[in-house]
Amino acid sequence: MKNVAVIIDSLAGGGAERVMLTLAQEMIAQGNTVTFFSLKENVEHIVPDSIDVVFPFKGNKPSLRSWFSGHRHAAVLSAAIKAAEKQQQPFDLVLVNLLESYRLAHLINLKKCFYVIHNSFNIELQREKLMGPIKYWYMRKIIKRMSDKQLVAVSDGVAQELKTASLYNPSSVTTIYNPFDIARIKSLSNKTTERLPLEKYILHVGRAAKAKRHDILFAALKLIESPIKLVCLAGNTKKLRKLSEKMGVSDRLILPGFTTNPYPWIKNAELLALSSDFEGLPTVLIEAIVCGTKVVSTNCPHGPNEILLDDLSQYLVPPQDPHQLAIAINNALKANVNLTDATILGKINAKDVTKSYLALC
Template sequence: MLMGALPLGSRERMMISVARALMAAGHRVDLLVPGSSPHWREAVPEGARLLELGRGFVDRLRNKQRLALCVPLIARYLRRECPDVLFTMSIPPNLAGLAAGRLAGSRVPVVIRQSNVVHLASSEAYRNVRARRRDRLIPLLYPSAEGAIAVSHGVADNLQRVTTLPAERIRVIYNQVVGPELQERAAEPVECSWLEDAEVPVLLAVGRLVTKKDYPTLLRTLARLRQRMGEVRLIILGEGDQRSHLEALRSELGLEQAVALPGRIDNPFAWMARADLLVLSSISEGMPSVLIEAMACGCPVVATDCPAGPAEILGQGRYGRLVPVGDEPALADAIEATLCEPVNGALLAQRADDFSVGGAINQYVEVLLARPR
């Protein structure tokens, strides 16, 4: 299993569960990560082998750069170990794993996991997704994948349009992240005075501080909301390269006392359980687990109807209001309406149960153990 070097989130935790299920079925599992990874050292399941490729050599680089430089090391691993299958978990590991397979001249089947949509100029649905240089490699490398797991039907549709992968080699498996551990962690205490003040509504956003999350739109929406509703606060849990830009915009809008940026939090569920509303303002997603997790914690949600995932999760708006991407007035209206009339908590919990841990793990194992074509 080829992972990235990012801190562990819901995606990584699910992969750990897949590794455990494979080992329980009698299979050996190697976890490959680029460079030193203390996060994975602490989380690696008992019985699995953690291989920190290029440790020391690539440690000062960012995750994607680490993976690119580790392609020869992954190729050497494939030649030496000849695993039954290489499973890669997101776009950068997908590209690195497929490139390594070609470099090695290996017949080891590669199963990729696609968790986001990519830019496609010819499609109105995906035209506004941020174009990245790496996207040009996807139609070149992805067709050699033995199979692909897409985290939503929207991602599967995008994958078929961007690559020549036939539909029968793409399996949709929803992120299933709700389990007993989530509820236990949601009950843990939180040191945040804002969440103890029942008089002032608190909005919550959870995710990396990156361009595709479109937090500038959320900040401007908050300024608009405060003009008509009075005191409303926003907490954004996450870290990323847009922090300085967001801090500058916060000051420009006069929101220093209304917007908190505490960074990445290991247990966002306790914050979700106490917030009045979770907002997802993204330009693009794949299958945003944060919406599922918030509903499981009883927190109402509002999301942009971005490609792809939110509409599928929220039942086309039944479980939470959907608004067009980048539409500040519509987002403000949806937030105000939800604060005034939130979706019933029991209905949210019922929907979250559709994504409970167990079913997805079995489906992953089924795909990984399938006979090569």
């Protein structure tokens, strides 16, 4: 039996959080123990009782995004980890996820520690540069800390970027695809929900963040031949409503908000669209394929071109091009697409992925 720690910024409704929860559930099913250390008390996903969750800063709500308080915050996190080890046993594996967790974990002497990289650092850094020198400097300093670290990349594209980086020099880079409990996804997709639209719809699942490029998706929506509705599953509905009104598509938009079970929405959609500027290994594309739902995606770095292989590659389009995105959506809506034998399904089984992670111990 292995004892595994997962350090993560929060348990908000993002893909990295869902990936780690899926991994933890399968690790526990294989007889191991898992403890999450969540820097923020923001919990939107359903966390099974079998997973221990520790909030090192519970009740404090500190401003974690502050370089000058890093050592103080790292000491609090370190104390929480040591307390958990005292109650159980030393951790055999520590998995660190997302930026603030990377920053604090770097300041702690953690054994068997791997940093899981879920996105393209290069493009994130380029975007922060546009936001101003302070944000750029802050992120750049965190990313530089990847030198001499053991990294896990969630796709071959991310791995290649990490291996060829000039800003840092990791001690190792291992590619492990994200885990998917295929039977569970199919089961959850059959759950009934009264909130599903009665009319046909296409679907986008993802945070209301700039990198997801809802503006590109809304522009494409105006060019689609069919008057089909677009459902966006995201927490910040106010932000998306405002953007849709600005772009003249609010009458075509359905905003149910965040849901802990997106799978009935995915299964019943005519198509799932992804319009991102960058990803790591976009979870929703694989979940849609598992549910038998057609997909169209930007061919952004990284991951979509490792998921939409063979005949599915025709549904990859250049990023930031609403015209091409609309054309692909039009074509996919008319097509019969067989997803049962999609190549990616043989690479993401939770049992096998979990064994790859445990082999790091």
